[in-house]
Amino acid sequence: MESKERNGSGRENDFLLELRLRAEAPELHRRVADCVTVLKQALKSYAAWFPSFTDHSALHSMDVLEFCNRILGDQAEKLSPRECYVLIMSCYLHDIGMGISEKDYLSFRDQLDWTGWFADHPEGDETWFIREFHHEFSGLLIRKYAALFEIPDEDLLFAIVQVSRGHRKTDLFDAGAYPDLQARDGVVRTAFLGAVLRLADEIDMGADRNPELLFDPSGLTEQRDIDSFGVHESIRTVEVRENRIVFHVRPKEPRLIPQIEHTVEKIRQTLEYCRAAATARSDLRIPQEKVVLEIMNTEE
């Protein structure tokens, strides 16, 4: 297959991880392919807890995977096949905790000091708690359903759990939690993979990625949700270039500009953290050095 592409527009990085995995480890690739069918269904359940959220189904996973490919660029060639597998699976599984079933929620919450959290957050509810800890729920669900996801060995399971959890909050500098796992057929650098996933997840904010087909904003009633969607709608597209990440923004309303700037500033902080973690904890790099905000006029 022609992987190097034809007329620009970022195509040269399309499907790099998937191509490499299929070429180098067809058995692991088959396991991913089998998993996608299951996950396409499983990931839709986020809507039961979060009906007003923008898309967190398999479409979001596909976006995150695409952003990983773009962030990595040619460095994808330096990943071992096992690393490709871990990163692809983590792209698909990192948010599975958002759609946790009532039964699993009740059995897992004790592991997350839920009584302490609710004592500290008297106004909190289950939805908030799940959102706050969805990365932890993802890790617990991946471990519980590892056989269903056909994850073949304990090292790979550990890596997928840690990288998926690592898409937010966890300490990627912690060498105990994020070790390099050595195997006969290559290393798995969990800290680096976690850093790439965290950044890719954070920048999946472009309105062009929230299909009009699937989301009707007229159902939003809370001003906070309306504003949040307005910010999302204003970010028309996010472009990952070789050395920068560009947010193309057309503000829906001028009053949203401070919130948009705040959002982009948070992403700058995430980029700095992920770049630092990647550099400190691996021999690989996140090449994007800055986040650029390009505001278009509404007439453009």
Add this chain to the structure above:
Amino acid sequence: MTIDFAKDGTTLNVRPDGSLDSVTAPELDKRLVPQIEGISEVIFDLEKVDYVSSSGLRVLVATDQVMEKRKGCMKIIHAGPYILEVLDMTGLMNALTVVRED
């Protein structure tokens, strides 16, 4: 890219011509929205599609999700070797309904 829409009862035939990538996929998404009202089956005829990126795939997956919600269906027909390879590589071959001629 040009897109031809043809309705036959509650079936919508969609025939894009060109590349389905990050530039053209949002346009396809936008134009599909009014077309699928009252539709129970969407058929994507990809005979004239020479390239599909992740962005193109997500329109196919989104349409599939919409039709599934409506108890309808989405099919892909006339996908060329390149498109079939992309579907295989991404694991979507079995997750979507792809009608193969061989």
